[in-house]
Amino acid sequence: MTEPIVQVSPGWAVLAPLGLLLFALAGAGLNGALVARSVGRPLRSGARAPIAEVARLLRQRRQVTIAADVLLWRIGAGGLVVVATLKILVIPLGPWTLADLDVGVVWFNTMDVMIWALFWLVGWGANSAHALVGGYRFLSLAVSYELPLMFALITPAVAARSLRVGDVVAAQQDLWFVIWMPVAFLIFCGSVIAFSSWGPFATAVGSDIAGGLLTDVSGVDRLLILTGRYAVLTAGAAFAVPLFLGGGAGPLLPDWLWMIVKTALVLAAFVAIRYRVPTIRPDRFAEVAWIIVLPAALLQVLVVAIIVMGS
């Protein structure tokens, strides 16, 4: 029914970061609107807040702390947007994809491991106690979410008998994977929120350590990190669609538009959850992640594998 995925010319790759940034801006706008509502201001003024924030950070001088490891610090700050862009290369937009890798799922996983390094560099580079603690917190969180995330990524691949993202989409012709692998979907969503240092998993940038990773970052560096967080969140939301939500499948609209609509909905859900739940402390979460979440992920793979072998 759906046509095979075609790999478009690399020239189109310039559109990838552009689209990503538009999504990131929309996400930030939604976030601003939600914040505005919570303090009783008009939604519209809140939705414009990201633009004001960008202007503010562009005007702000970038400052450097004493004996900062400036090179590593800047790599960490600038790297997030790059990693997010690399992540979305393997996501098919309807019939088109920029890189039809036969290990697309693993590619995504590789990129999210890169985030470990980037956040750690941001924490390390500042030569400041609070930022360093932010880095520690992110790593301890990462140790908890990464393995469950890997198994959550593998589950759809097992069902599709392929690591190619296009094949995973094709395998959902009859039934979206979210229906029969809900545990993997939930773990995936939680992990996306965690690797974006977002919402309940935002302890690395928590207000209790004065912004943690962000404590000493100002000006354009801060802009890059904040944009990067929205970008990796968007990339995660976009990857949930081919993996669990049937890719571009849907009535009336063309495939590529469904991709965009579904991505927007998942992203909106991620943004909406941000302030609504208390923080999940990394030290507490480790226990739950290893004793409950990881076995649940393994069980999900097992169930899926048995079903696939049986059919």
Next chain:
Amino acid sequence: MGVTSLLARWASTCVHVLIVEVPGWDESRMLLEAELDRRGWRIALSPADADLLAVCGMPGVELRTASDLLWNQLPGPRTRVSVTTPVTLSALLDAAVAHLGDDSRQRNDAWVRSHPVADKDPTADAGEHESMVHDGMSTEDADHGGMEHGDMDHGGMDMPMPGGIPLAGGGDDRDGLEMDVLHVPLGPVLPHWPPGLVVDCVLQGDVIVSAEARVLEASSPEEVPTTAVTDAADKRRRIVRLCDDAAKLLALAGWQTAAQTARRLRDDELLGVDITDHVAALDRLRRRVERSMLLRWSLKGIYLGEIGVGARADTGTAPPENLASVDIRHHLIGWLREAAFLAGTSSGVQPPETSGADPAREAQDALAALPELLRGADLGTARLLIAGLGLDTAALAQTHEGTHD
């Protein structure tokens, strides 16, 4: 011209404000926060995030030094205001925006900062130290006030000292592994922090090995506005304080929407909005806090021990059987319950707990117990513990005045 002024205009709609609160001036800070919400401005978590430094109250010498250090850490464009009276608040902030948007003045400021030696300071070493403080933005000892600047910088001369800071020494951590030891003062300016409190910590990783607590005071205790900025009655002030403490604790627990609700209730109370529906709103918030499984799990096992439990006895609930098992979540619920109880009583009735408890004594006990309480806690837990104490640093300043007499 076109682009820069456009950027300046856009930027002026979301100014980030770093608030320095002087003990005893909490109402000024609350009024400022309410005004920031009204304008859609944000509260900065650190000086690097701030455009505007707002000092609420009249700081004493040490606190003034700390706020000057913070002022040097604002990246710029920057401006500072001193908030002491609510009357001029709006005009003050309007003037601050104008100053922030004034490109030529900001450029001038930036130029002066990057040429510190060109200042008319004649003594060479003083100039050098000055420039060091200028650049000393939030390195581990200068972080947030960096009160311990001096004794950190002039230790072991033979060690490599990148940027004038000695490398961290090693030490055995609680698991017997060697780990770097950092000396980090927490406070006096941190988000959701008791005003003026400084906790000098020895950190390994994010675990506090040892801690000492002290309070930086207002300029002179007589100037602390005991009658306060607004003319709220005692009972109201108590409700405001309870809501404020609850908002801080909720914010530290990362639950923004609940913290925002508590803050809004606080502001309504402070500005004297009709009191009757507040009981219901406070009860709703309390039930929401009680119901949240995630909060329960997140705050589980964070105990204050005996400190501060006694005072909350008479709020219409039976005291818990085992005081030691009361975690800070129960404190939080107790605060909200007390606030609702106070809001519910008719205005003639005195709040029950003011008769017995002495806030100054209570605060002093809490301060004395802090080092023991924080030892072995990680930073996140330590912040929650301190917030759970509901430490009244203004009351401490008043006892100080008493001992001076």
